[in-house]
Amino acid sequence: MNELVHGALYGTLIATAILSTIAMGIWFERKFAGRMQQRLGPTIVGPAGLLQPFADIIKLLQKEDIVPRDADRGLFDLAPILAVVCSLGVAAVIPFSPSIIASDLDVGVLWVLGIGGLMVIPTFAAGWGSNNKFALLGAMRAIAQSVSYGVPLVLAVLVPVVLSGSLSISGIVAWQAQHHWFAVWPIVPGLPAFVIFFLAMLAESNRIPFDIPEAESELVAGITTEYTGAKFTLFYMAEYVHTLVGSALGAALFFGGWDGPFAPGLHWMVLKTLTLFVLIYWVRWSLLRFRADQLMRLCWTWLTPIGVALLLVSAAWVTFGGTN
Amino acid sequence: MESIPFGLAALVTLFSALRVVRSPNLVHAALWLGLALLGTAALFAVLGASFLAGVQVLLYIGGVMTLTLVGIMITRRHDGLNVPAESIGHVRAGVVSVALFAVLAWAISATPGLDAAPLGPDATTQDIGHALVGTHVLAFEVVSMLLLAAMLGAIVIARRKDPAPHAVTHLHVPATAVREAAE
C-alpha cells in the first residue's frame, strides 16, 4: 500500500512537472525557432511573450469541437486521450533522481518499450476514426513507421541493458553512476547506440526529419486533420510529452541520468533532459523531411543491421570483461 | 485483497475477448483484441510475472495487433469506416468454446504441483534469463537463428532496387484518353 501512495504522489508530481515544462518548452521553441529564422517570435503576451503558451491553450480550448458527421465517434474521441496517456505513461519508470521516480519497475525498459509501442493505437484510432483520406494515409504511414522504428529502438535500448546487466532503468542509471556513462565509454557500442536511439525516438515521436505521419505539406495535417479545440490540444500536448519523455529516457539510458558532480541529481537529470530536448528542436527547425520509403530504407538497411552489430559488440564487451 | 485486481483484469479481458468475436466492424474487433491482450498482460503482472507482462505488451500489442491493423488497411478497400466482419455459426462456436474451456479447466486442475509456493516477483526475470541461456539454450538459439534469417530477408527486400519500369513513349495521347481526363 505504501508503494501505491508513493507511486501516486510522485506520479502526479512528475506529470505536473512535465506538463508545465512543455508549456514553457513551447514558448522556448517558438522563440528559438523565431531567432533561427531571424524573427522575433512571440513578444506580445506577457514579458517577452512568456505567457504565449497559455494564450495558445486558452485559444485552443475555446474553439468549437467539430466532429465529422461520418466519423467513428468512439475512436475519434478516444484517440487524443489515449495519446496523452501513452506518452505520459512512459514517464512512470524514469528516475529523475535516486528517489524521485513514480514506480521503480524491475522491468522498466520493457515498460517503456511496451507503452511506447502502444502509441500506435491512438494514432490508428485518430486516422481511421476521422474518416478522412488524408488522416487515413497519415495513420498508415504512422503505423508502418512505428513498427519499423520499433526494431532499432529496441536494439539500441538493449545495448545499455546488456552492458549494465539490468532491465530496470534506475538500475542502469545506478550502474552508470558507479562506472561510466554509456555514451562516453565503451565508445563503440555506446555512442552509435545513442545515435540510433535518438533517431528512432525522433521517428517514434514524429519529429522532423521523420514527421511523415503529420507531413502538413502533403497530408494537410495527417492524423490530426479533423481535430479541433481541446482534442487537438491533447494531440499537440502528447507530441511534446512524447518528445520530452524521450529526451529524459535518452539522458537516463546513455548519459548517466542523475549522475553528476557538484549538484543534486535532479539538477543534472533536468539539465541533460533539456539539452536533448533543445537538440531535438534545433534539428527540427533545421532539416527537411524524408519521404516514407527513404525512411523505411534508412531504418532497415542502416539502423537495424548496425543495431544488431552493436548488440553483438556489447555482448562481447561484457563477455570479455570490458565492464570491470 | 489480491483477487480484486485479478478479477478486474480478468473481467476486462473476457469482455473485450467477447467483443473481438462479436464486433461487426473488423477494425473495432482488432482494437478490442488489443484491449484483450492488454488485459492478459495485466493478469501476468498481477501474478508477479512482470517480464512476461512487458513482453506481452511489446510483442502482442506493439507487434501482432499493429500488423493486424496494417493487414486490414492494405487488404481491404477503405473508402469508408465500415469494414464488415460478420461471424457465422454462433451456436456451434459457443459449444466449441465452452467445451474447450471445460477441457482446459479440467487439465489445469488435474495438473499436480499447482499449490507450490509462488515465485518472488523479483526472481522471475533472472530465472527466465537463466532458463533461456541454460536449460533451453538450443531452442533459444534456433529461434534466434530463425528471427535473424527473417530480419536478413527483410533487409534484402528493402535493399533491392526498384525494378526498372518499362519506358513508355507518351507523346501520343489517344483522343479517348483526353476525353476521359476531361471528365
Added chain:
Amino acid sequence: MGYFNDTAKALRTTMVNAFREPVTQEFPLVIRPRAERFRASFALPDDEHGEVACIGCLACERICPSRVIKMKSGGKKDSPVTGKKRAYIDEFVLDLSACIGCELCVQVCNSDAIVMVRQPEVPAFAREDLVLDMEKLRANAKLKTASWGTGTRLQEMQEPPKAEKPAVAKASPATETAPAPAPAKETV
C-alpha cells in the same frame, strides 16, 4: 555519413542565424521607414491659396482602370480667396476597397490636385469605411505625408526628348530630391 555531415552544416547555419539580429519588426508598434515614393492612400491637397486644388477635369475618373473615382464638376465660380474665376468640384468619392493603387490618377492630374500618401488607411470593419469622400481626402492631405509623386513630376520624369531640346532627365525632380530616410515612427 553524408546525412550527418549535412545535418551538421544545416545546424550550424541555423545557429548562425539565431545569433543575428532579427529582421522583423512588431508592425503596429514599429513602422519601418517607407520610401519617398511609397504610395498607399489618397489625399486632395489644397493649392497655394488654401482652396482645394482640384478643378474637376474628370481626367482621373476617366483613366482609373477599376473605376473607383466618382466626381461631380461644380462649374466655374469666382474664387472667394483670389477673386479670380476657376473651376471647382462638388463631389469627389474614391472607393479605396476596389482601388488597385496604380497611381494613374496621380499621373494624369495636370493640376497636382490628387496625390497619394505614404500611410495606409486603418483596417475597417465595413466596406463603407473605406470609401473616401472629400472630407476624408482633404483631411488626409493635412494629416498624412504626401508621396513624392505628383502629376507634374511624374509626367516631367518620363517626358521624351524634344528634337530641339536635349533630354533633361538629370534635372527632373526625381534626382533632385535625395531620398531622405523617412522617420522610423509614423502614425498609421
Added chain:
Amino acid sequence: MEITVEVQSATRGSVDPHLSIHAYEAEGDLMLLHFGPQHPSTHGVFRMDLHLDGETIVKATPYIGYLHRGVEKLCEKLTYVQQTPIVDKNDYVAPMTNEQALNMAFEKLLNIEVPRRARYLRTIFAELQRVASHLVWLAAQSIDLGGALGGGSTLFLHCLRERELIMDLFEEVSGARFHYNTHTIGGNRHDLPDGWSKRAQAAISQIESRLSEYEDLSLGNQIFVDRMKGVGVLSAALALELGISGPVLRGSGVDHDLRRDAPYHAYDELEVQVAVEQGGDCLARAKVRFREIRESLRLARVAIDGIPEGPICSFKPTRQPTQVKLTGGQAYAALESPRGELGTFVIAGGDTPTSPYRLKIRAPSLHALAAIPYIVPGANVSDAVAILGSLDPIMGEVDR
C-alpha cells in the same frame, strides 16, 4: 534560334497516365484523393485528382480555373494605357515581367523604340525580379519538402528575408512593393532615385553572401537531394511537345533561353550564361534555378554599372486613357520571365480603336502544369508535392 534536344531515358514516373489506370478495377482498387483546391501545398488554388494505389499515384488529373479573373477579357475593355496595372496581378510573384511583356507587345504594335536607359532599367528590374521569384520558388519548395513546422519554414523565411531587399529596391523606384505599374508604353514611368544603384549593389552583395547558407539547407543537404533526385522526370521531347519553357525546360537539358536566343531589352549588350542541367528531374530544375539566381545577380550588377544617361520614355507620358488609337495590326512579343516564355499577343482594332480587339497572354506556368499527367503517375503523394513545387506554377498566371 537553335534548339538542342537530348532525349533522356525515362527512369521513374514514366507510366503512361491514360493507360495505367485500366490495369485496375474501376471500383475498389484505387483511392481517389482530391488534392486541392484547398491544400497547403498546391501553390494557390489548384486541384489534382490523384488515383492512389496505396500511396503510389497511378493517375493524376490537374484541374485549373479556380483563380480565373477574366484578365484577357478585361483587357479588351480597357484602353491600352490602363492595362499595365491589371496584368501586374497575373504572375503575382514576378509582376515586373508581366508589365514588360505587355508593354513590349504594345511597343511592337506601335513601332516604338524604347530608349537605351529604359531598356537598361527594364533589364535590371527583370533580373532582380527573377532573383526574387526564384527565391520564392525555393521558399515554397522547401515548405513543400520540409513542412511549415520545420526546417522548411526556416529556409522559407530566410528566402523571404532576402527577397525583401529586392522589394525595398523596387519600392524606392516605383513607390509600390508589389503591383508596381512602373512600365508604360515606350519606356518606364519612374526613373531611379538618387543613390539607388549603390543600394542595389549592396543588396546584391548581401544576397550573394547568403546563397551559400541556402545551399547548406537545400542543395547541399542529402535529404533535399534524396527527395528531388529522380523524381518527376520530364524528358526533353515531352517538354518541347508540351510547349514548356524556362527553368523546367532547361532542367530537361534543352538549351533555350529567350534572353540569349531572341534578345530584348538590353540583353544584346550583355553576355547571358544560360544554365542548363541534364536529367529532367526535380533536382535538375532546382540546380537550374540556383544557377540562374547567381547569373541574374551577376547580370543585374553588370547592368547597373552600365546604366546610360538619357530619357526613360520615348512615348508621350500618359495624360489620358485614349492616347493610343489603333485601327488594325497585330503583334506578339515574348520575354523570358522567371517561369519561361511569357508572351503577349495583341490584335488591335475591333469596335474601339483605343482598346485591343483581342489580347492573349501566353503564360509559361500553364504549359508547365500540362506535364502533370505525365510525370506525376508513378510517384507517391510526397513526390507529387515536390514535383508541383519544382514546376513552380503561379495560379494567377495560369488561370488569368
